[in-house]
Amino acid sequence: MRRGEDMRIQIDRDLPVPVTTQIQGQIEYGVSNGDFPSGSRLPSVRDLALDLGVSPVTVSQVYRNLQAKGLIATVQGTGTFVQSLAADDASRSGTSRVDELLRRALVTAEREGVSRAASLERFQHLVAQNHHGTPLRMVFVGVYSHVTHAYVADLRRHLRPSDTLSATTFDVLASDAAARAEIEAADLVLTFAHRVTELRPNVPPSVEVATVNLLPSERTRVALAEIDPLARLVIISAIPEFLPTFRRAVARFASHVESVHAALHGTPDAREALARADVVVYGTGSETVLDGLPSHVRSFEYRHVPDPIHVERVLLPMIARLRETRSRPPRAQEVR
Structure with missing residues (x-):
C-alpha cells in the first residue's frame, strides 16, 4: 500500500489473530511502509474504538504499547501522532x-x-x-x-x-x-x-x-495479479501481527480472487487450508510451508x-x- 491510500485500520474477525494484535500490527507495519508517515495524526481512542466496534480499553492498551515502542506520542489536548x-x-x-x-x-x-x-x-x-x-x-x-x-x-x-x-x-x-x-x-x-x-x-x-x-515488490504485485480468479488462494504468515496487513495487501493486488484464506504458519487451520489450496502465498519466515506441498500447487513468497x-x-x-x-x-x- 502506498502513502495516503487505504490507511483506515480494520479488524478481520475471520483471522486467527487477537483484536489487539491486529490493531497494533496494522499501525506498526503502516509506519514501516509509509502508510502512516511521521507526524500523521491517529484517530482518538474513542473514535477508533467506535469505528472498530471494540472497547476503548482495547485501543488504549494498543496506544500504550506503541508509545512504549516509541512509535507514537500523545499530546494532551491535541491528539495522538506518529513519532518523528x-x-x-x-x-x-x-x-x-x-x-x-x-x-x-x-x-x-x-x-x-x-x-x-x-x-x-x-x-x-x-x-x-x-x-x-x-x-x-x-x-x-x-x-x-x-x-x-x-x-x-x-x-x-x-x-x-x-x-x-x-x-x-x-x-x-x-x-x-x-x-x-x-x-x-x-x-x-x-x-x-x-x-x-x-x-x-x-x-x-x-x-x-x-x-x-x-513496499511490495513489483514481482510480488505482478504474481498476485496473475492468479486465476477461480483459484483457492491461501496466504500464510509466521507473524500474527503481520497477518491483517498481509491479508489486506493481497486483497488489493488480487481483488479478482474470491476464495482467499489467511492462516498462521504451523497451525491446524493452516494445514487444512493448504490441503485444499491451488495457490499459496507465504510471508518471509514461513518458507517451510513448501515442505510437502504438491507440485501442482503454485507458490511464491510475498516480498x-x-x-x-x-x-x-x-x-x-x-x-x-x-x-x-x-x-x-x-x-x-x-x-x-
Whole structure:
C-alpha cells in the first residue's frame, strides 16, 4: 500500500489473530511502509474504538504499547501522532534548506548573465569534483537474513562505490560480538521504524539511526495479479501481527480472487487450508510451508523492497548531510 491510500485500520474477525494484535500490527507495519508517515495524526481512542466496534480499553492498551515502542506520542489536548525520527526530520529540513540555496544561486547566476544551462553544467562539474567525499560505513539491521541482504543489495545501487553497507539481523546482533563491533564503528545504522526502540540500546549515541520504508515488490504485485480468479488462494504468515496487513495487501493486488484464506504458519487451520489450496502465498519466515506441498500447487513468497520514493526524498538527503558532517575538518567541527 502506498502513502495516503487505504490507511483506515480494520479488524478481520475471520483471522486467527487477537483484536489487539491486529490493531497494533496494522499501525506498526503502516509506519514501516509509509502508510502512516511521521507526524500523521491517529484517530482518538474513542473514535477508533467506535469505528472498530471494540472497547476503548482495547485501543488504549494498543496506544500504550506503541508509545512504549516509541512509535507514537500523545499530546494532551491535541491528539495522538506518529513519532518523528530526528534523522528523518533533519533530512527533510536539510533538503528544504538546500532547495532554497540552489534557488538563490540560480537567481544570482541569471543576474550575472549566466544561463540556466550553463549553471547546470557548472553544478554538475562541482558535484563531480566532490564525488570522492568521505566514504560512509553503514549497517542494515533486519529480521530475516536473506531478505535483509536483498534490501542491502537494492540500497547499494543508490550509494557511492566507496560507501560500505553490510547486513545483519537482530538475532545475530544479540549473540555476535563482531556484529556489535561493526555497529559501534558505523556512521549510520538502518532498520525499520517499528524496530528502532529495540535497536537503539545497541547503538552508540554518536551513531545515527535511520529507517527504511518498504513496499511490495513489483514481482510480488505482478504474481498476485496473475492468479486465476477461480483459484483457492491461501496466504500464510509466521507473524500474527503481520497477518491483517498481509491479508489486506493481497486483497488489493488480487481483488479478482474470491476464495482467499489467511492462516498462521504451523497451525491446524493452516494445514487444512493448504490441503485444499491451488495457490499459496507465504510471508518471509514461513518458507517451510513448501515442505510437502504438491507440485501442482503454485507458490511464491510475498516480498518487499525499499520504497524508492522514501530512499530518494528522505534517506539519501540524510546520507548527504551525514557525509558533509564527516568530511568537515575537525577544527571546523569544533568551531561549530
